[in-house]
Amino acid sequence: xxxxxxxxxxxxxxxxxxxxxxxxxxxxxxxxxxxxxxxxxxxxxxxxxxxxxxxxxxxxxxxxxxxxxxxxxxxxxxxxxxxxxxxxxxxxxxxxxxxxxxxxxxxxxxxxxxxxxxx
Amino acid sequence: xxxxxxxxxxxxxxxxxxxxxxxxxxxxxxxxxxxxxxxxxxxxxxxxxxxxxxxxxxxxxxxxxxxxxxxxxxxxxxxxxxxxxxxxxxxxxxxxxxxxxxxxxxxxxxxx
Numbered sequence: 461x462x463x464x465x466x467x468x469x470x471x472x473x474x475x476x477x478x479x480x481x482x483x484x485x486x487x488x489x490x491x492x493x494x495x496x497x498x499x500x501x502x503x504x505x506x507x508x509x510x511x512x513x514x515x516x517x518x519x520x521x522x523x524x525x526x527x528x529x530x531x532x533x534x535x536x537x538x539x540x541x542x543x544x545x546x547x548x549x550x551x552x553x554x555x556x557x558x559x560x561x562x563x564x565x566x567x568x569x570x571x572x573x574x575x576x577x578x579x
Numbered sequence: 580x581x582x583x584x585x586x587x588x589x590x591x592x593x594x595x596x597x598x599x600x601x602x603x604x605x606x607x608x609x610x611x612x613x614x615x616x617x618x619x620x621x622x623x624x625x626x627x628x629x630x631x632x633x634x635x636x637x638x639x640x641x642x643x644x645x646x647x648x649x650x651x652x653x654x655x656x657x658x659x660x661x662x663x664x665x666x667x668x669x670x671x672x673x674x675x676x677x678x679x680x681x682x683x684x685x686x687x688x689x690x691x
Contacts, residue, residue, distance in 0.1 A: 498628075506620075506628065506671055508680040519678040522580070555627055563634055564675050565618045569627035 462487035464556050464570035472550075472577050478543040482556030482570060489532055490514045494559040495539045496566070497530070499552040507552075511559055512539055546577045581605050581674050585683035593691045598659040600686045602672035607652045608635075616676035619648055619657045622685075623668040631670075632657065664690055 468480035496511035510520040512530040532539040553572040582605040592598045608615045615635035620628040630639040632648035645660040672683040
């Protein structure tokens with residue numbers, strides 16, 4: 461069973477860059493799956509951020525597209541999220557998750573990490 | 580972008596009673612392969628979301644058969660035939676027919 465673990469700073473200053481990494485264990489990022497990020501502002505619902513395939517193909521939510529970048533590091537078996545020019549509206553729990561291709565669904569999720577944007 | 584709309588946004592159900600959640604999409608989720616790209620997730624308090632139903636009506640491994648997904652096109656329903664205390668949390672539908680994937684607003688289920 462693959463396990464995912466988010467890591468990164470819990471506090472980011474406004475206008476700064478949010479950077480998170482998702483470590484993958486029990487499986488390889490170099491498989492026929494997409495690796496994604498979902499966020500959840502405190503007390504609110506889920507928002508899909510984007511996904512990356514191990515060869516580097518990406519899909520992003522247009523609402524964040526100009527500020528978000530995903531990357532994958534096969535040597536470390538991890539993938540990462542960068543979100544630039546953050547504001548308080550980006551305060552959320554950030555989840556990484558594996559999206560299976562066939563059948564298509566999110567089958568494994570990290571525990572989530574709270575990132576607060578504040579000075 | 581496809582917009583997902585759930586109703587109701589909250590439910591209070593007595594143990595053993597049924598519950599039903601509706602999910603509507605702004606366009607058909609029926610793929611050319613004949614499958615509806617609609618999933619249901621449950622987020623229990625303090626936990627990450629967990630998959631309940633995929634492709635509209637297929638139960639994920641380990642999910643009790645009291646959870647039933649149905650519907651096609653733009654209208655979908657999640658039914659719980661007999662609600663238990665362990666079912667409390669927020670239920671989300673999600674479309675994965677096309678990016679950006681989109682979740683419904685969530686339906687909070689509480690026990691009376």
